[in-house]
Amino acid sequence: MVTQERGLATRRMILEAAGSVFAERGYSATTVADVLKKLSLTRGAVYFHFSSKEELARAVLASQADVPTVVRDIKLQELIDLGLVFACQLTRDPLLQGSVRLSLELEAVGLDRRLPFQGWVDRNHHILEQARAQGELRPHVDLVETAELLCSCFTGVQLFSQVMTGWVDLEARIRALLKHVLPNIAEPSVLLQLDLSPDRGLKVGAELGALAGLKEAAGQEGPEGC
Structure with a gap:
């Protein structure tokens, strides 16, 4: 068990280092040696x-699926919260930043950049089905149209926010985007219950x-807060 946990921790450390390098340099300009420079590990x-490098990049791309969510009784609120958590984590998580850059990089030849996009479409679609x-x-x-x-x-x-304000x-x-979209898809009685407040x-x-703290106390790995 200890060996398995150490292996998972090492894999996560490699992914975080790779995400940081990919976020800074992009796919084409990054080498495994660049990632090694950020790690106290052997090749x-x-x-x-x-x-x-391709397998490493695919794993970084796939990490977008790990963005956590909180299950809600009102599924449209769950959709809102998922988007806000993504926004929060993107500002501070190098792995997520690397994943986003790879997904948008046209020069990333050989990578299937559709993976994270399709993952988000599927995730949106699942929540909308429940809604x-x-x-x-x-x-x-x-x-399908709404999820896409x-x-x-x-x-x-x-992308606009990154260019304009980092x-x-x-x-x-x-929140501004959702304020324009939600009135077109939500039943009025549900719309009144949705929380899009600044905080x-x-x-x-x-x-x-808090959930992460509870899971950590129970010896499990849980989602991180913002």
């Missing part, structure tokens, strides 16, 4: 977990932090 230790089952959505809403729209709009908003205003821009991200972050 063999890195290659034990990842056989190539429909609970009567939260207006009748005209197309689930949310993903594409979110991508544009975070993601300082990302959470505010995400919502902080509240969800604190909630995730």
Whole structure:
């Protein structure tokens, strides 16, 4: 068990270092040697977990699926909170920053950059399916179309925020996006119950932090707060 935990910790450390380098240099300009410079590991230790730069980049791309969420009774609130948590983590998590840069880098030849986008579409679609089952959505809403729209709009908003402010205003821009989208998909009675207040991200972050503390006390790995 200790050996397995150490292996998982080493893998995570490698991914975080790689994410940081990819975020700074991009895929084409990054080498495994660049990642090694950030680690007190041998090349063999890195290659034990990842056989190539391509495999390492794919793992960094896939890390977007690890963005945590809090299960809500109102599924549209869960969708809101997921977006705000992503915005919060993107400003401070080098691994997530590296994943986002790789997903947007046109020069990343050989990488399937569709992976994180499809992952977000699937995740959005799942939550929207639950929302429909609970009567939260207006009748005209197309689930696939809406899931893809949310993903594409979110991508544009975070890219715009990065260029303009270095993601300082990302959470505010995400809330602005959702304020325009939600009235078109949510039943009016549900819309009135949704919380898009400026401090919502902080509240969800604190909630995730508390959950992480409980899981850590129980010997489990839990989501980090913002």
